[in-house]
Amino acid sequence: MFSSRIESLHILEAACWQELQRAATDRRHGWRLMTLATVNGDEADARSVVLREARRGPQELVFYTDARAGKVQQIARQPKGTLVMWSRELAWQLRLRVQLSVDTDGPDVAQRWAEVRRTRSAADYLAGVAPGSELPTPLVPERASREHFAVVTARVLSIDWTELHEDGHRRAIFQADHATWVQP
Template identity: 35%
Template sequence: MTLVHIWQPDEEPELGTILENVWHLLGVGLRNRKHGFHLPVVATSTPDEGPDVRKVVLRGVDRAHRLLRFHSDARSSKIRQIEQNPRVAFAFYDAAEETQVRIQAQAKVHRSDDAANAAWQGTRLFSRRCYLAEGAPGSPNELPTSGLPNVFSDRNPTEEESRAGRANFAIVLSEIRRLDWLYLCHQGHRSARFTWDEAGKLTSTWVQP
């Protein structure tokens, strides 16, 4: 199901249908690396550094708990920023779907608990290689460098070699608090907002694009 297929100019979809479609697109983005929702932009901020944005890979979608998951080097600035201020924002866009989704969420960093351990076990050796970098992301260098030890410049680590990267691995679970949906349509754009309170109660409304 995609919104492009269900949208009828003379028959507006219901808000519940819109939200169902958003969860569908998030699931597609999770599974399909070519889909626009696979690489959302995530914004963080701190009092000293102000706003900061970057793309991440969508690694998990838990609809029951309204959680989005991505992985990160535990030494990165975004992990420090989230630990200082857990309020984050996501921006998803897929040109083929003509759909943008903006999400406000409450994030939490997991380093060594069951959730992080399970994510590490599900990570391929190719991905684990990233966490074997000798310095933290953003560390200054005199020359261009991947930060990886030379032995891993042209190969993946073995399972045993990859274990050294576990200490640098973290996941971020973000609980969705507000979701803004925008559909670009030549008959006139459409927009809706979905908000969950502290108890998980949903409020849905159309908004002007």
């Protein structure tokens, strides 16, 4: 938490990544639940996803999904997306332009699944039918014979930061080679 207002763009960018890393491990952090917007043909789509990891060096965020989910098909067709998150505690919104990629096998996926399968959320990746399939009843269908666990990496292309404050709202944009304050 930052009690005084940050004046330096450099420090602000570092603070954003510090908060993203905190959000990946703190269930109460507002940024833990992100809205992911994707392109679905000629329409927009959006849904909530949970931040699992933030890596400042490669500028990457990670979330998990069912490999059969609609968003995975959308990402295969158009890998550009936007992540939006809001922390009431910080009064900070982030809008991140991201390049998305989906992994369903390999050592990293295997290691993450080994951890997830011991938790209650393992069921999210073990449904007998794909997400969005019509069901005859509201009851949860049988488990699949194998998991459909996928790791989605969102490489951050730009950060659009907005702070709401009683002394005046502020906004800044960080891109690969350029950082600037902008009118909110």
